Amino acid sequence: MAFGTYKEVVSARATDKAIQKVAQDGGIVTALLTYALEENIIEGAVVAGNTEDPWKPEPTIAMTADEIIAAAGTKYTFSPNALAFKQAVRQYGIEKLGTVGTPCQVQGIRKMQSYPFATRFVADKIKLLIGIFCMENFPRASLQTFIEGKLNSQFELTEKMDIGKGKFWIETNEETKGLALKETHGYEQAGCNICQDYVAELADVSTGSVGSPDGWSTVFSRTDAGADIFAAAVEAGVIETKPMDDVKPGLGLLEKLEAGKISKGKDECARRAGMGLPTPW
Numbered sequence: 717m718a719f720g721t722y723k724e725v726v727s728a729r730a731t732d733k734a735i736q737k738v739a740q741d742g743g744i745v746t747a748l749l750t751y752a753l754e755e756n757i758i759e760g761a762v763v764a765g766n767t768e769d770p771w772k773p774e775p776t777i778a779m780t781a782d783e784i785i786a787a788a789g790t791k792y793t794f795s796p797n798a799l800a801f802k803q804a805v806r807q808y809g810i811e812k813l814g815t816v817g818t819p820c821q822v823q824g825i826r827k828m829q830s831y832p833f834a835t836r837f838v839a840d841k842i843k844l845l846i847g848i849f850c851m852e853n854f855p856r857a858s859l860q861t862f863i864e865g866k867l868n869s870q871f872e873l874t875e876k877m878d879i880g881k882g883k884f885w886i887e888t889n890e891e892t893k894g895l896a897l898k899e900t901h902g903y904e905q906a907g908c909n910i911c912q913d914y915v916a917e918l919a920d921v922s923t924g925s926v927g928s929p930d931g932w933s934t935v936f937s938r939t940d941a942g943a944d945i946f947a948a949a950v951e952a953g954v955i956e957t958k959p960m961d962d963v964k965p966g967l968g969l970l971e972k973l974e975a976g977k978i979s980k981g982k983d984e985c986a987r988r989a990g991m992g993l994p995t996p997w
């Protein structure tokens with residue numbers, strides 16, 4: 717089944733202008749985490765926080781809405797958020813935790829919950845797991861290499877990165893530049909080439925830009941917990957929605973990209989298996 721198991725899919729965005737301003741797309745991750753915090757559904761969240769080094773995110777324990785908002789926006793490199801779970805629970809005393817991750821991270825977190833070796837009394841504290849769509853991810857040094865080498869721009873002046881319409885985009889306070897995605901191939905992390913989950917199928921709620929217009933997000937409510945929190949946020953006016961059938965480009969594009977990722981991942985697995993290399997699937 718395309719997109720994994722879900723109860724509902726809609727196009728949506730945060731209604732709060734402050735969130736819209738800093739969010740990557742429709743601000744769904746930030747709106748849901750801040751709503752859940754304010755409603756005491758969670759007591760804190762692990763997010764990909766900014767550090768003094770440009771584009772070097774760090775798993776960050778956010779205890780306030782402002783701290784969640786400060787971590788908004790996509791970093792196209794690794795933020796191993798699960799690393800901070802134990803600290804969140806043991807040192808911060810968080811009993812109800814929210815977090816966000818790429819599909820592979822969501823898979824890892826579900827595995828922690830199913831087989832909690834070394835994560836007993838930690839993994840079960842996660843009450844809201846938000847997944848973000850992901851086609852590929854880059855080591856930070858790769859980002860710097862193609863931004864400076866191919867886009868002829870300064871890495872540390874980059875204010876926003878985005879992928880869309882076949883290009884990798886960067887924004888500085890002076891200009892917006894796009895690099896054809898085929899030019900970034902080879903820079904992604906090797907593991908991404910065998911990955912076959914585009915839409916974070918195991919999350920409570922998963923979201924990404926593809927399928928929805930600019931400034932909006934495509935959102936899948938998957939689990940009972942995820943669907944309840946998303947519905948309550950919509951009911952409270954924190955998030956506004958439109959039916960997917962009413963927006964362009966719609967689910968057709970998402971399905972096409974998902975199928976492409978799965979088939980590419982399977983081909984690469986077969987290629988590696990043919991060389992006697994181990995693959996997870």
Ligand code: FAD
Nearest residue numbers: 739740741742743744745746764789791850851924925926
């Ligand atoms: P916001 O409200 O801006 O919040 C984003 C949240 O994600 C913040 O809490 C932030 O801390 C967290 N975060 C940011 N970067 C990371 C990271 N690297 N790891 C873990 N958490 C992080 N969407 C698509 O539709 N198609 C794609 O192909 C696609 N590829 C992606 C590749 C990568 C590597 C990443 C990280 C994201 C990708 N996305 C893709 C998702 C998209 O860029 C947005 O993150 C998503 O739409 C959420 O937007 P938002 O406005 O709701 O989030």
Ligand code: SF4
Nearest residue numbers: 820850851853908911
């Ligand atoms: Fe993880 Fe897959 Fe995204 Fe790579 S493509 S970061 S393996 S979810």
